[in-house]
Amino acid sequence: MSAYRGLPLTNFFKKEFPLTGSEKHLTHVFDSFRYRTLQVEITTACNLDCTICLRRKLERPNRSLSLSDFKRILDPGLFRYVGLHGWGEPLLNRHIFEMIEHARSKGVITNLTTNGTLLADRIDEILDSGPDEIAFGIYDPDLLSNVLPDIEDFVGERNKRSLKFPKVYFDITLYQENRDRVPDLIRLASDMGIEAVIIHRLFNLYGVDSEVECLSAEDEKDLFKEIKKVARFLKIKLYLPEKHSYPCLIIKRSIFVTVDGKVTPCTYLPEEHLGDALQESVKGILKSRRYGDFVRKMKRHPVCGKCRW
Numbered sequence: 237m238s239a240y241r242g243l244p245l246t247n248f249f250k251k252e253f254p255l256t257g258s259e260k261h262l263t264h265v266f267d268s269f270r271y272r273t274l275q276v277e278i279t280t281a282c283n284l285d286c287t288i289c290l291r292r293k294l295e296r297p298n299r300s301l302s303l304s305d306f307k308r309i310l311d312p313g314l315f316r317y318v319g320l321h322g323w324g325e326p327l328l329n330r331h332i333f334e335m336i337e338h339a340r341s342k343g344v345i346t347n348l349t350t351n352g353t354l355l356a357d358r359i360d361e362i363l364d365s366g367p368d369e370i371a372f373g374i375y376d377p378d379l380l381s382n383v384l385p386d387i388e389d390f391v392g393e394r395n396k397r398s399l400k401f402p403k404v405y406f407d408i409t410l411y412q413e414n415r416d417r418v419p420d421l422i423r424l425a426s427d428m429g430i431e432a433v434i435i436h437r438l439f440n441l442y443g444v445d446s447e448v449e450c451l452s453a454e455d456e457k458d459l460f461k462e463i464k465k466v467a468r469f470l471k472i473k474l475y476l477p478e479k480h481s482y483p484c485l486i487i488k489r490s491i492f493v494t495v496d497g498k499v500t501p502c503t504y505l506p507e508e509h510l511g512d513a514l515q516e517s518v519k520g521i522l523k524s525r526r527y528g529d530f531v532r533k534m535k536r537h538p539v540c541g542k543c544r545w
């Protein structure tokens with residue numbers, strides 16, 4: 237998922253979160269945090285059933301977030317960047333354009349990641365609502381061919397209107413079977429006038445798809461070396477996964493809110509509930525002992541301890 241780059245906000249946390257005496261145990265947590273991105277799951281409904289997708293395991297009813305709940309969750313004093321997607325297809329939420337407009341009116345940068353299948357009829361609405369970024373999720377390059385003409389039309393219409401935004405990205409989930417096709421996807425993105433390619437690793441700790449495997453560290457290194465050259469030659473931006481650390485970059489930069497308003501540390505921990513964003517502020521939850529304890533202990537967490545995303 238692409239919403240983790242966020243914006244650098246040096247010392248933002250220190251200013252925004254002056255710790256009281258009883259909260260000093262959190263100092264080390266917030267000292268190292270310079271970013272805050274909200275990733276909000278605006279729907280659990282989807283029109284595809286991708287084999288790698290965690291949505292398959294979650295078995296939740298299809299639900300969409302209401303506009304009023306979205307407004308309640310988004311705290312513009314805290315968040316500078318919002319990713320409007322979780323385990324579902326965001327364009328299935330009929331309020332998505334109002335959500336983008338609302339976030340923009342509050343000065344919050346907006347990103348949406350979509351499978352692109354519903355793009356054709358929504359090009360005008362997307363451009364009119366004015367997201368800053370749109371990323372097309374790709375895990376099977378063959379499936380991409382179905383939506384390529386629509387992505388081309390989208391980029392064409394944006395350019396015809398002389399709009400600088402949204403920036404358009406390919407968001408590629410990398411694993412062994414699609415590895416050899418990544419260099420060509422970067423060439424394709426460049427040919428289509430797409431601004432950047434984001435590569436993220438497959439997350440398969442829950443065994444969502446037993447048929448697919450992540451790349452070995454060595455193979456990944458070779459591929460990254462090759463595609464960096466391709467991207468440099470074509471002058472297209474390439475975002476590669478960063479080195480894993482504790483707390484990981486996702487924790488340092490972002491927080492996830494599910495369609496039910498549950499606050500969790502990461503999209504890959506959708507059931508690790510740390511609070512309810514419809515009952516209390518996300519800011520308050522981030523200052524809670526529960527959140528601080530999660531961060532301190534995450535190295536020993538059964539999922540985080542094994543994660544290399």
Ligand SMILES: C[S@@+](CC[C@H](N)C(=O)[O-])C[C@H]1O[C@@H](n2cnc3c(N)ncnc32)[C@H](O)[C@@H]1O
Nearest residue numbers: 288289324325349350351373374375409438439
């Ligand atoms: C969960 S989808 C939601 C947005 C939209 N439905 C889509 O497919 O782009 C967002 C991104 O996550 C990727 N993704 C899905 N399952 C994943 C997994 N197990 N590990 C890593 N990325 C995954 C998708 O390929 C897509 O790039």
Ligand code: SF4
Nearest residue numbers: 282284286289324351
């Ligand atoms: S990856 Fe996206 S399109 Fe595919 S099933 Fe998951 S939410 Fe739907």
